[in-house]
Amino acid sequence: MRCCDDAHGTSAGVVVTTLVYGLAVAGRSTASFLASTGTSLVLADDRVSGDNVAFAESLGAELLEGPDAAMACARRMGEFAQVVPSPGVPESHPIITSALRAHVELVSEIELAYRHEQAGGKPRPIVAITGTDGKTTTTLMAAAMMSASGRRAAAVGNTETPWIEALDEAHDAYAVECSSFRLHYTRDFRAEAATWLNLAPDHLDWHRDLDSYRVAKERIWAAARASDVVVAPVRNAVIMQSAQSGAARVVTFGMDGADYRVETGALVGPLGHIVDIGQLGRSLPHDLTNALAASALVLESGLGTVEGVATALERYRHAPHRIQFVAEIAGVSYYNDSKATSPHAAQAALTSFEHIVLIAGGKNKGLDLSSMASQPQRMRAVVATGHSAALVEAAFAGVCTVLRADSMQDAVCAAERVAKAGDVVLLSPGCTSYDWYSNYAERGDDFTHCVKALTKENHA
Numbered sequence: 001m002r003c004c005d006d007a008h009g010t011s012a013g014v015v016v017t018t019l020v021y022g023l024a025v026a027g028r029s030t031a032s033f034l035a036s037t038g039t040s041l042v043l044a045d046d047r048v049s050g051d052n053v054a055f056a057e058s059l060g061a062e063l064l065e066g067p068d069a070a071m072a073c074a075r076r077m078g079e080f081a082q083v084v085p086s087p088g089v090p091e092s093h094p095i096i097t098s099a100l101r102a103h104v105e106l107v108s109e110i111e112l113a114y115r116h117e118q119a120g121g122k123p124r125p126i127v128a129i130t131g132t133d134g135k136t137t138t139t140l141m142a143a144a145m146m147s148a149s150g151r152r153a154a155a156v157g158n159t160e161t162p163w164i165e166a167l168d169e170a171h172d173a174y175a176v177e178c179s180s181f182r183l184h185y186t187r188d189f190r191a192e193a194a195t196w197l198n199l200a201p202d203h204l205d206w207h208r209d210l211d212s213y214r215v216a217k218e219r220i221w222a223a224a225r226a227s228d229v230v231v232a233p234v235r236n237a238v239i240m241q242s243a244q245s246g247a248a249r250v251v252t253f254g255m256d257g258a259d260y261r262v263e264t265g266a267l268v269g270p271l272g273h274i275v276d277i278g279q280l281g282r283s284l285p286h287d288l289t290n291a292l293a294a295s296a297l298v299l300e301s302g303l304g305t306v307e308g309v310a311t312a313l314e315r316y317r318h319a320p321h322r323i324q325f326v327a328e329i330a331g332v333s334y335y336n337d338s339k340a341t342s343p344h345a346a347q348a349a350l351t352s353f354e355h356i357v358l359i360a361g362g363k364n365k366g367l368d369l370s371s372m373a374s375q376p377q378r379m380r381a382v383v384a385t386g387h388s389a390a391l392v393e394a395a396f397a398g399v400c401t402v403l404r405a406d407s408m409q410d411a412v413c414a415a416e417r418v419a420k421a422g423d424v425v426l427l428s429p430g431c432t433s434y435d436w437y438s439n440y441a442e443r444g445d446d447f448t449h450c451v452k453a454l455t456k457e458n459h460a
Helices: 025-036 050-059 068-076 093-099 110-120 135-148 180-184 209-223 236-243 287-301 306-315 343-350 368-371 389-395 408-418 441-457
Strands: 017-021 040-045 061-066 079-085 126-130 153-157 173-177 191-194 227-234 250-253 259-263 266-269 272-276 326-331 331-334 356-361 377-386 401-405 425-428
Touching: 017 025, 017 068, 025 040, 025 050, 025 079, 025 110, 040 050, 040 068, 061 068, 068 093, 068 425, 079 093, 110 180, 126 135, 126 287, 135 153, 135 173, 135 287, 135 306, 180 209, 191 209, 191 287, 209 236, 227 236, 227 287, 236 250, 250 287, 250 356, 250 408, 259 287, 266 287, 272 306, 287 306, 326 441, 331 441, 343 356, 343 368, 356 368, 356 389, 356 408, 368 389, 377 389, 377 408, 389 401, 401 408, 408 425, 408 441, 425 441
Parallel strands: 017 040, 017 079, 040 061, 126 173, 126 191, 153 173, 191 227, 227 250, 331 425, 356 377, 356 425, 377 401
Antiparallel strands: 259 266, 266 272, 326 331
């Protein structure tokens, strides 16, 4: 039997078993990786699924599933050296409580990936990104900047590719998107440069409270060294205080008054001009701050050049479902911002347009939706949808006309009826999609389909 390290293995003749709880994308990637290392595995999930059975059999792993899975695992907690919960398992889940009570280590996917990378002898450099909003965009920008500077960089973590899935690929740098779920169970994880973009209430259906959410975000800098760089938003006092409390060098970003800032129509940094704003594919305020943060990460870590950063920003095109233009019909523009699954995320779109018919609602994450009504002068009307329709209606009561819709098609048609030429019909839900859809992309695609159908009707 081989010796164990912090992540997996055997020790003193005793088989070390890891419990992977939750078998969605990250959970399966983690289980597959651990199985490839020879780790003894038990897999578990609250749901009963034939796919789970087939997956467990393919790995030669034991499977516990169904409503009693957590209880069954709790009874056997003494068998486990580690519990790896998938990102979808909230901290209030019984399996988390059982592991904590038994003093069994809880480890996230990015922590496992980091430990494996460090144990390999030649760890590749990392930039890391967290925040309530803008994580994916900033991660993709940072990876593109490193690639344009001559590195083989990958965007991993909370992106479409779990980091642990990319460890055996031929990359020489990583941009790691770190959700609070993944950061919550980290211990050793660190990056040469890391940014915490912003902070607002979110994921209160996963975290116990806002303080738990904040502390999880703060862990992106917990293991930072004096040789590392932390990149912080100059106008956020909470994040700045956290940044300045550690050993790492602090670099700031913001629209003005920061190391990386907007000046005379361009993005600039300590080395001077980076790129003219007019060269960017889109330049909404949050686009600029995301670009500044990514530039700081890559340049301050030495993982990119100014030329590479500028080239990447000029070529960058935003991912779908993020204030994505769909069509113009009778002078009304339709935008898909389905990725906005919290009120804070919706604010970026709500402050980008002057006259809005908003489609909002879905499954709330335990958040106060009233902040979505903080731009009354911009609101023509709101169409409330889904499980949280009543909450949306209450948030906008007395602010503007509020309509209800029972499907996306009804919502788009209702928005068309009240919109006037020059208005924007904006899907920016402020809630998750899990009442009507499997994910935000499916919701955005449905909105786009309904708008396209409206286009055909108007041209018939």
